Amino acid sequence: MTSSLRLNLGPQHPSTHGVLRLLLELDGEKILSCEPDVGYLHRGMEKMAEKMSYIQYLPLVDRIDYLAGFFYSELLCGVVENALEVELPDKVRAIRVMLLELNRISSHLLWIGAFLMDLGAVSPFFYAFREREKILRYFEKLTGQRMMYNYFVFGGVRKDIEYLEDVEEILSILPEKLDDYEKIITENPIFLMRTRGKGILEAETALNYAITGVNLRASGVDYDYRHNDPLYKGFDFRAVVMDGKDSWTRYKARVLEIKESMNIIHQALVYLKEAGKLEQKLINPLNLKLPEGDYIQEIEAPRGLACCYVKSTGEDKPYRLKWRTGSYYSVNLLRELLKGEYLNDAIAIAGSLDIILPEVDK
Amino acid sequence: MNWNEFERIFHGCELVGNKIVIQSNLLGVIEFVLKEYPYDMLKEIIATDKGDEGVELTYHLYSVDDEEDLFISITVKDEIESVTGIFKSAEADENEIYDLFGIKFIGNENLKRLYMPEDWEGHPLRKDYKEDDKRLEWNDKQS
């Protein structure tokens, strides 16, 4: 007679990147079913919004995803600017795009390190952190903060861009370092063994589970919101679409996406070096009231499409504010994706989806 | 979309921008829409508490090929049929709404208190929610 074993993976487990809890039912090391349990980091972001004015809420949204804070402040700023029909000056757009893409690179770098750590390789973690550190140093110089930047404000940015030579330096060293990573990781036979053909995510499944971002594009679906985003208008770039569907492709797609982001940053940098002084019309945040109506704003965050929905009744506080985050749907996907896999593949597969818990719990 | 035919089949619906506001038969509407148009992703379900009217659920559909969004909105009192049969991603959204708004989704078996403790009273995102759980008092005493 055989009976299954219930294993409680997390919330205090070294490889769940925070406080994800997976209730696994195991037969030997084979997973029969997986039930994700989230909410250990729930901060009530949506409830808080209903009690605060927009400017009071702005510093908080960085914390939704502490690895990619710029994206969420951009979302909230975008909602307000759209509602008040404010057109952003080109220079502000360039600054925002450059910082967003730098932020995307730092987030992907951290993912590469953490993913390889999950697979048991120690060194890439430190290598990735070394480069990420350079980006964080720049953010700290510019905004005074390493993670919770609070730099974008309604209608523009808090202050003019500075230290562009640091960005140039990052751009000049990154390609070389990326090649180094690829040398040590990409074609490593053990890495291939662990990731090739593991965690196959078909395009239909991915769409049905509302998976977005790199995970969707690595399954062969060409959907990158940046192409429709007015913020990115005038930037020339291609979405990284690969058709491998497995963990390895998701890794490779992220590496290629870093390169694509570097391309975008380069374009922004060229523009910013020519551009004159910053001229922006900031929206007065005091007594800021959005006209009555529903507003929805989307952005391509590192972990998938992020949306911010605001329903305003004309008050100085939102009547209802809802976040859509990419990771939340990836966690739901684990139910399907981990079924029938073995325990040590499960960690690699869950890692390859790039789940981050503050984003899930909101 | 052939709006006239649509209106004939589903009574009492109206079109505001790209948002269809319907009164009932959510699954029928979604199936009808999907038959004609390739909406392949349910990006999210937005719930808004409208006080006495109930909770408004807005289904945010998206078509990757056409790059087009569609919103289907329905106002419910306390329960509605689940769309997990069509879109698996709804499992996540419905669970969240069940936890924070207290709407039951018929047909979704995985509903549980997601963020709040199992025995928490009330649903925090409802407008009539009062913060009077006993555990909150305990928190106040500690500080």
Add this chain to the structure above:
Amino acid sequence: MNYLYFLYIEFLQKHGIPKLFGDITFYVIPFCIIFGALLVVILALVLAERKLLGFFTQRKGPNRVGYWGLLQTLADAFKLLCKENITPARVDRFLFNLAPILVFIPVMAAVGIIPYSAEFTFMNTQTNVILYLILAAFPILSVFLAGWASSNKYSLFGAARSISQVLSYELPITFVLLSVVVLASSMNMTGITMAQFSKWGMFGWFVFPCILGFIIMFISILAELNRCPFDLPEAESELVCGYNTEYSGMRFALFYLSEYAMLFANSMFMAILFFGGYLSPFGKYLSNILFGETPFASVLLYFEQAGWLFFKASLLIFVIIWIRATLPRLAAFDLLKFSWVVLLPLSIINLFIVVIYKFILGGLA
């Protein structure tokens, strides 16, 4: 060893102590020496590993306690000594406490039978290669005890993985060992060492006729030591800490230290089998070159021989640490498959090659 033995007995008889006492204590003294030396070596190894890993990942490694971080491991060991020994409520108390004690005993014995130099062989039996093999596989039993007694699912998985891993990698090791025994015509480690002696120094080493065997052995030893890329039993990202998840304080330290002791012992074992053990790679010893054929040189020779053995072992350890810094971890099933499908057939082929080689060599001679 006989020379030292007679010196000792003579010394005791001069002071009127019976021979029986000397017979018994003669084996206790070297054991104490080994134990003390082993502790120092382990502490150095832990530090070396951390320093090297730091070097490979462009960090400084430990550098706060003592000059250049030299006292770091000592401080860590002291911290572990001071920590509370937690015995979880639901564990099998007897086995839980027994396992960390048992893990150290075979390691000590294994270190004891290694010939450090022509004289420093504390326990010499005719077939000590086989004895070593048995002792080296022994710690896995206490690992299993620990995993089972912990009543923890992660520990159980770690222990089960350990057992299956060691079982499947023991066979290739045995076949490679057989080929070395064929080459040396001896089952004694001193005999194997002496069989590698040639006047051209390192060209008599068995690593040259048996290079395939060495590679198989190296990989299998990595697996048996639970070292990266075969560190599945304690795969942090999957099993938290594997079989020693529930252990704390000194009990954890015993597991931890025994792993390093085993690493050291196995590296020396490999050095003996393939790299001529305590023989000098130049054919001539430095002490003889420097001091001629004096008595002082002949005493110094023993230490130099031990030095060569340590040097060869530490080179192997360096490679093992290097591998750890480079490679990710294998998946459990690939690991077992790799042993049964690749290593085992290769090791049998290697045995055939070596037998034919030996036959031709013997036929010529």
